[in-house]
Amino acid sequence: xxxxxxQSAAAAAAAVPPGAADAGMPAAEHPPPAPAAxxxxxxxxxxxxxxxxxxxxxxxxxxxxxxxxxxxxxxxGPSGCGKSTLFNMIAGLLAxxxxxSVLFGGxxxxxxxxxxxxxFMPQRDLLFPWRxxxxxxxxxxxxxxxxxxxxxxxxxxxLPEFGLxxxxxxxxxxxxxxxxxxxxxxxxxxxxxxxxLLDEPFGALDALTRTRxxxxxxxxxxxxxxxxxxxxxxxxxxxxxxxxxxxxxARPGTVKSEQRIDLPRPRDxxxxxxxxxxxxxxxxxxxxxxxxxxxxxxxxxRA
Amino acid sequence: xxxxxxxxxxxxxxxxxxxxxxxxxxxxxxLAVRGLAISPRYLPxxxxxxxxxxxxxxxxxxxxxxxxxxxxxxxxxxxxxxCLAGITFSYARLMERAVFPLFVVSQTVPVVAFGALIVIWxxxxxxxxxxxxxxxxxxxxxxxxxxxxxxCDPQRIALMRSFGAxxxxxFFKLALPSALPQILVGLRLGIGLSLVGSIVxxxxxxxxxxxxxxxxxxxxxxxxxxxxxIVACGLMGALxxxxxxxxxxxxxxxxxxx
Amino acid sequence: MKxxxxxxxxxxxxxxxxxxxxxxxxxxIPPFVLPSLGAILKHAASEAGPLSAALGATLxxxxxxxxxxxxxxxxxxxxxxLVRPLQRCLMPLCVAVNSVPIVAYAPLCxxxxxxxxxxxxxxxxLAVGFTILVNALHGLQLPEEAAINLMRSFGAxxxxxMxxxxxxxxxxxxxxxxxVAVPRSMxxxxxxxxxxxxxxxxxxxxxxxxxxxxxxxxxxxxxxxLASMLLYGLLVWIDRKLVxxx
Numbered sequence: 001x002x003x004x005x006x007q008s009a010a011a012a013a014a015a016v017p018p019g020a021a022d023a024g025m026p027a028a029e030h031p032p033p034a035p036a037a038x039x040x041x042x043x044x045x046x047x048x049x050x051x052x053x054x055x056x057x058x059x060x061x062x063x064x065x066x067x068x069x070x071x072x073x074x075x076x077g078p079s080g081c082g083k084s085t086l087f088n089m090i091a092g093l094l095a096x097x098x099x100x101s102v103l104f105g106g107x108x109x110x111x112x113x114x115x116x117x118x119x120f121m122p123q124r125d126l127l128f129p130w131r132x133x134x135x136x137x138x139x140x141x142x143x144x145x146x147x148x149x150x151x152x153x154x155x156x157x158x159l160p161e162f163g164l165x166x167x168x169x170x171x172x173x174x175x176x177x178x179x180x181x182x183x184x185x186x187x188x189x190x191x192x193x194x195x196x197l198l199d200e201p202f203g204a205l206d207a208l209t210r211t212r213x214x215x216x217x218x219x220x221x222x223x224x225x226x227x228x229x230x231x232x233x234x235x236x237x238x239x240x241x242x243x244x245x246x247x248x249x250a251r252p253g254t255v256k257s258e259q260r261i262d263l264p265r266p267r268d269x270x271x272x273x274x275x276x277x278x279x280x281x282x283x284x285x286x287x288x289x290x291x292x293x294x295x296x297x298x299x300x301x302r303a
Numbered sequence: 304x305x306x307x308x309x310x311x312x313x314x315x316x317x318x319x320x321x322x323x324x325x326x327x328x329x330x331x332x333x334l335a336v337r338g339l340a341i342s343p344r345y346l347p348x349x350x351x352x353x354x355x356x357x358x359x360x361x362x363x364x365x366x367x368x369x370x371x372x373x374x375x376x377x378x379x380x381x382x383x384x385x386c387l388a389g390i391t392f393s394y395a396r397l398m399e400r401a402v403f404p405l406f407v408v409s410q411t412v413p414v415v416a417f418g419a420l421i422v423i424w425x426x427x428x429x430x431x432x433x434x435x436x437x438x439x440x441x442x443x444x445x446x447x448x449x450x451x452x453x454x455c456d457p458q459r460i461a462l463m464r465s466f467g468a469x470x471x472x473x474f475f476k477l478a479l480p481s482a483l484p485q486i487l488v489g490l491r492l493g494i495g496l497s498l499v500g501s502i503v504x505x506x507x508x509x510x511x512x513x514x515x516x517x518x519x520x521x522x523x524x525x526x527x528x529x530x531x532x533i534v535a536c537g538l539m540g541a542l543x544x545x546x547x548x549x550x551x552x553x554x555x556x557x558x559x560x561x
Numbered sequence: 562m563k564x565x566x567x568x569x570x571x572x573x574x575x576x577x578x579x580x581x582x583x584x585x586x587x588x589x590i591p592p593f594v595l596p597s598l599g600a601i602l603k604h605a606a607s608e609a610g611p612l613s614a615a616l617g618a619t620l621x622x623x624x625x626x627x628x629x630x631x632x633x634x635x636x637x638x639x640x641x642x643l644v645r646p647l648q649r650c651l652m653p654l655c656v657a658v659n660s661v662p663i664v665a666y667a668p669l670c671x672x673x674x675x676x677x678x679x680x681x682x683x684x685x686x687l688a689v690g691f692t693i694l695v696n697a698l699h700g701l702q703l704p705e706e707a708a709i710n711l712m713r714s715f716g717a718x719x720x721x722x723m724x725x726x727x728x729x730x731x732x733x734x735x736x737x738x739x740x741v742a743v744p745r746s747m748x749x750x751x752x753x754x755x756x757x758x759x760x761x762x763x764x765x766x767x768x769x770x771x772x773x774x775x776x777x778x779x780x781x782x783x784x785x786x787l788a789s790m791l792l793y794g795l796l797v798w799i800d801r802k803l804v805x806x807x
Contacts, residue, residue, distance in 0.1 A: 408790065
């Protein structure tokens with residue numbers, strides 16, 4: 001556990017000039033190279049503009065970030081700040097504008113190259129209603145080319161870990177929201193890629209289920225040692241889960257600040273009331289408050 | 304409550320079944336004609352219709368089967384062609400823009416007008432009727448296949464792309480299954496029209512078939528016989544629709560959710 | 562932009578014309594099997610007078626039947642939704658009547674209503690009516706119970722709910738049915754006329770077939786097809802004008 005902490009601390013230190021996070025300055029412009037393990041994912045000056053002038057909309061502007069292997073990084077921001085656009089670019093579904101680039105494993109990725117390299121879980125579970133739980137879980141594996149029987153065996157073995165024992169042959173419409181989300185997560189984990197992108201996976205769940213799922217996700221992450229980039233609008237969730245929290249501004253979205261979370265792992269759900277936690281939360285709340293207000297005013301002016 | 308009256312849920316299920324509805328309808332028919340003394344020129348009693356049907360049973364049975372054969376063959380051809388056309392149009396936009404308008408225009412042409420010509424081209428044969436049925440079937444199947452493929456959830460497409468899925472994989476694993484419900488709507492429209500096509504096709508130079516019996520009955524002013532054919536057509540229509548519904552239920556069981 | 566849409570169709574039309582004329586030339590097809598496009602157009606032009614008159618008669622029947630059928634279908638659907646027991650009684654009857662292909666009712670209509678336009682109008686009304694009925698029933702019953710309960714909590718009556726919730730929700734389905742019904746009413750008119758009529762394109766086609774004047778059949782079909790397309794275009798235009806704001 002402490003190894004992981006040290007690793008992510010080193011990466012965090014490398015990515016952000018000291019003092020920048022506290023001062024609320026935008027994340028580093030061209031930070032010094034990391035002395036520790038090379039970043040798994042790096043975004044350099046990533047922009048995304050839609051449409052042409054004069055009605056051009058800038059969704060994402062000048063995003064620079066580095067994710068080290070094994071890290072759990074959470075991303076918070078007001079609605080409409082471009083989080084999902086950013087994710088789509090990391091998953092390879094959208095190409096960043098030509099003035100920036102996305103590097104994966106140190107190599108710059110051309111348009112479409114990222115497809116199939118990252119395990120992406122969008123907000124909706126998007127399970128296929130005509131497939132059983134097991135077949136939904138192996139969907140990505142099938143696309144990869146793994147033969148069905150082998151894939152099914154792998155999924156079958158994972159069912160207990162996801163609390164879905166005995167539900168392998170069920171159909172999505174027979175499951176509760178929480179269970180469907182778990183099937184989607186299982187699909188994401190079965191697709192063995194180093195980087196996992198989770199876009200508000202627990203957003204639609206009730207508070208109790210959500211807490212259980214968060215705890216269980218951390219368990220999973222610890223055991224499987226993947227790298228996770230996690231979007232949420234819930235600050236508690238962001239702090240509880242992450243090694244680092246990135247705060248995004250209102251549109252046009254950029255990384256406003258970065259907060260290292262030094263809380264010890266494994267983290268107990270009760271930690272949300274610990275003074276340490278609350279202190280971090282208060283700091284983040286102020287930043288997010290400001291951005292949320294801007295975003296709200298943007299929406300108002302548009303209406 | 305249900306334990307006190309065990310028969311009630313069963314009785315209710317029976318009341319709802321289509322069989323009961325058919326029987327009720329038949330009974331209502333018979334009683335209405337008798338009770339309201341409706342002239343047999345307009346609506347003969349069901350008993351009279353059944354009696355007449357029985358009197359020409361061999362011809363009726365053979366005609367029914369012949370028309371059924373034409374309908375099924377025309378439907379199979381039209382459905383296969385329609386699905387392929389729909390799929391082609393869905394993936395080759397240029398083809399859609401070039402050929403689909405021709406499909407639309409083709410449906411403004413009353414195929415019945417060409418009845419005589421079709422006999423000249425294809426002879427007084429099964430093929431001629433199948434062609435007529437095909438002509439009416441392919442269009443609704445094409446339209447609905449196209450529509451079904453077009454309404455594939457874009458978020459699911461993005462998900463598949465993020466797995467690295469392309470062309471054929473995307474089609475067989477996502478596009479086609481998600482389009483099936485709409486395709487079946489098209490098939491349902493198609494089979495009804497296929498029956499129409501067969502009947503109309505039989506008006507020109509055929510000796511066996513429900514359409515033939517219809518024209519003969521009309522020409523000799525036999526109202527009861529006309530009703531016999533109407534009932535026979537209705538039964539065939541009901542049969543075809545229910546088979547299709549059964550197939551639909553087998554293939555798209557997941558509709559229960561969405 | 563417009564060119565990009567029209568060019569492919571124009572190209573395939575040209576291909577069709579080329580195939581048609583080419584087949585006649587290459588295989589030496591006699592004109593009674595497949596006349597040349599030029600011959601058809603020339604004949605259509607020379608017979609434009611009588612054909613237009615016939616078209617007029619057919620259009621009259623088609624539009625009357627269309628309007629009658631659409632109105633009855635919609636009203637019946639609304640009635641069935643407002644009065645639940647009525648729906649339960651009538652549905653089996655509707656399903657039974659609808660299982661029979663519309664052409665099977667043509668002889669009956671002719672015998673009951675004679676050879677004049679009335680029989681055709683009734684037949685068309687029946688065909689169109691059922692299409693609209695099915696579509697309207699589907700559309701009127703789309704709103705979920707939650708929305709209906711909300712209206713009730715505002716104190717809306719059944720008729721009020723029909724007016725403000727169900728009818729607007731049903732519009733897309735009904736319009737879709739109305740569009741499909743346009744070419745259908747022309748075709749049913751012609752089918753009916755072919756079986757028995759004094760006037761109309763169907764009558765012309767029947768007579769021409771009897772007289773083996775197949776060129777006239779083609780010309781009549783051309784008129785019918787063009788009229789159908791114009792009517793359909795008209796409906797699409799009306800639809801766009803009325804519903805454009807949605």
